[in-house]
Amino acid sequence: MKFDWLIVGAGFTGCIIAERIASQLGENVLIVESRDHIGGNAYDYFDENGILVHKYGPHLFHTNSKKVWEYLSKFTDWTPYYHRVLAVVEGKKVPVPFNLNSIQALFPISISHRLEELLYENYSFGDKIPVFKMIEHENQELSFLGNYIYRNVFLGYTVKQWDLKPEELDASVTGRVPFSFSRDDRYFKDKYQALPKHGYTNMFKRILKHQRIKVLLNTDYKEVSNEIDYKRMVYTGPIDSFFDYKHGALPYRSLKFDFQYHEKDDFQEAGQVNYPNEFDFTRITEYKKLTGQYAKGTTISIEYPKAYKAGVNEPYYPILRKENNEKYTLYHQETQQLKNQVIFAGRLAEYKYFNMDQVAARALHLFETEIKPSNP
Template sequence: MNFDYLVVGAGFSGSVIAERISSLLGKRVLIVEQRNHIAGNAYDYFDENGVLVHKFGPHIFHTNSKKVWDYLSDFTEWIPYYHRVLGMIDGEMAPIPFNLNSLYKLFPSKNAEAIEVALLKQYKFGEKITIQQLQNNKSKQLQTFAAYIYEKVFHGYTVKQWGLRPEELDASVTGRVPIFISRDNRYFQDKYQAIPKHGYTEMFRRMLNSPNIKLLLNTDYKEIIADVHYNKLIFTGPIDMYFDYKFGRLPYRSLRFEFEFHNKEEYQEVGQINYPNEFEFTRITEFKKLTHQQNITGTTIAREYPEVYKKGFNEPYYPVPKKEYREQYMLYETEAQTIKDKVIFAGRLAEYKYYNMDQIVARALHLFEKEIKAEKDSV
């Protein structure tokens, strides 16, 4: 088999780069995917009850990048969707991220008012601050408030999500916990927020619908690579696997999902409810509230259980944000630089870095323009 490019992985990184190579350069691309489907962790499908579910957890597209939005819009129509999340805190459902509505939901009104006044003395309305900022504030009142949020909203969820205490993780994890000084209950505030009208899988199918692209599913690239002639490899799998774990295995967190169908109109108030402190699962997603499906009897939910990644048993989702693991990754990154003329490493697993969907697309477009198209233009 002769191709210009071999792409390992049919998720966002691999698919976007393959599409660009095919449509703008007119080159032949072979995509090899070890799973039985395209779309990576964004894969969705209709279950036996006709509900469109996200197999690997809720995927809410949001971005401020018009470039990314316009690019994906070539392959899908959109359903506007503003994600709202509630957290079970002290037996009450309160908006997440924590905001002024959460404050009044969980505190007596006089206490809530006093904390609001203290916040607005030092921060602007509409501002997002981190829990670290609040913990370091000179006000004892705001420090006490920060301790409450840390304990009730952040600590338990973090331990379940990562299997580690917050202090064992990179400080950036705590830094990403926002407190929103606003009454905006939306989880995101990006300019573009939507769900693909016909699902993510259909969006990917359209993206890869080209005579220049050949797709092999259920295939380990190592099984066929000796029989494929190609000029360059785009690798989106785990970078430690590519190098046969020569510097040791990089740790990842995985997820397990329990799907349930309920023969009623709705299961919960919003699409996602977090459980920071109760149970072993972290959240429950109700998919119809994400996709706005109509004329479907009943509803499907998924409970989400974080767990350790074990090759061959589950899927790697998240690089573990810990300094020593990042240093271990840098050994692989240094090795990757020695073969950069032959291999491009792209994506969450290949770069050992967490990306939102829009960030993955932006990264893939950048790699195409700067390292693939630019290389061709220079020849």
């Protein structure tokens, strides 16, 4: 088989780059995917009860990038969706990120009013305040609030999710869920927030619907790469695997999902409810509340964080901390020797915690800056 490009992985990165190469450069692309489907971890499907579910947990698309939004809109219509998350704190379900509504729901009126006054005196309305910064505040009452959020919302969830305490993780991870000084219960504040109207998998099928793109599923690229005649590669898999773990394995966290169907219209008050303290799981997702689908009954998934074991489960999240970043740097240095042959891109290949829109933006950027200029 002869192709201009071999792309390893059929997730956001691989699919977008393949589409750009085929449509803009007129070159032939082969995508090799180890799983039995396209779409990476954003893959969705209709379960046996006819309900559209996300196999690898909830994927909520949100972005401030007009470029990314307009690009993906070529391949899908959208269902507007503002994600709201509740967390069980002291037996009550309150909005997270923790905000003024959460304070009002959990504290007596006199205390909630006092805390609100102090917040107005020390911050600007709309601020996103890192929990650790609030803990360090010189005002004891604000420090108390920071500690309360840390203990009741942040600590238990983080330990379950990462098997590490928050202070053991990189600040880029711990800073993702600050205190929100507002009454806006939306989990994200981006300009564009929606889900593909007919699902992510349908969107990916349309992205790949080009005569110059071929897809090979259920295939380890290492088993076929020697049989394929290609000029350059885009690699989106785990970078340590590419180099046969010569510097040691990079750690990831994985997940296990317990999907359940219930013969009732609603299971819970919001699309996602977090359980930071009780139980071994971290959250329950009800998919109809995400997609806006009308169907009999409802399907949920209960999410259990797990240690990643190669060949047993999927690597979901790079564990970003100093020693792991240093190990990744060794692998990144190896990539420089292959700069004209292989492009490493995506969450696993770059060992970074990218959101979907960031992955899409990165793929478009790589095409414009590294692929297109080398193909005049």
